[in-house]
Amino acid sequence: MIATLSGRLRRKLEDRVIVECGGLGYEVFLPPITLRQIEHVGAGPGEKGSELELVIYYHATRDQPRPVLIGFTSDLDKEFFEKLITVKDIGPMVAARALAMPVGELAAAIARQDEKFLRGLPGVGPQKAKNIVAQLSNKVAKFALAREGAPVEPVAAAPKAPTDADSLRELVWEIMVKQLGHRPSEASQLITDALRRRPSIMSPEELFDEIYRGQKA
Secondary structure, rough: OOEEEEEEEEEEEOOOEEEOOOOOEEEEOHHHHHHHHOOOOOOHHHHOEEEEEEEEEEEEOOHHHHHHEEOOOHHHHHHHHHHHHHOOOOOHHHHHOOOOOOOHHHHHHHHOHHHHHHHHOOOOOOOOOOOHHHHHHOOHHHHOOOOOOOOOOOOOOOOOOOOOOOHHHHHHHHHHHHOOOHHHHHHHHHHHHHHHHHHOOHHHHHHEEEEEEHOOO
16 A cells, blocks of 8 residues: 655646656646645656655555555645545545645535535536535534645644543644644634633534634634
């Protein structure tokens, strides 16, 4: 299984790139958002090719034995993509092509159940839009809080579930600052306000949901 690729960008094609790693060239399909994020990265032979690091989703099935590599510039984008492919009739290639806008905007549209917005995405018709809203509208608050241009953080081990309020606050603060692009003081205030509104919150998912609800109010 290929989880990440780090090498020189040899070629840019319409919807994919060739990345050379250890003497091998890997063809990687890129969603529209990823293509925009690497617009500044130069391609070419030898030393002319710029260094590029991608987080990879490896797709191969019994019906499609030839592997397809789908690349992202951040773990957050890949995580959102993996949420999207849990939806009925949304396969990896459909989901990848649908990622035509920043994850924060897409997640906010899903959270507010905006099927009209979703129908405007490549490959997403009325039924797929309904399925996305039905299955994900209560599961994307974290992504809806993402700030465009948030810094890319290295892959980290999955955090342990928090056991008390301080641990919960610390875990969510770290995600908001390091993955979602919030300023430290802003993240602290949003968390404090959410816990003041709902002191009974026990999980990161509940806290992200309450923070997002507060921002919409």
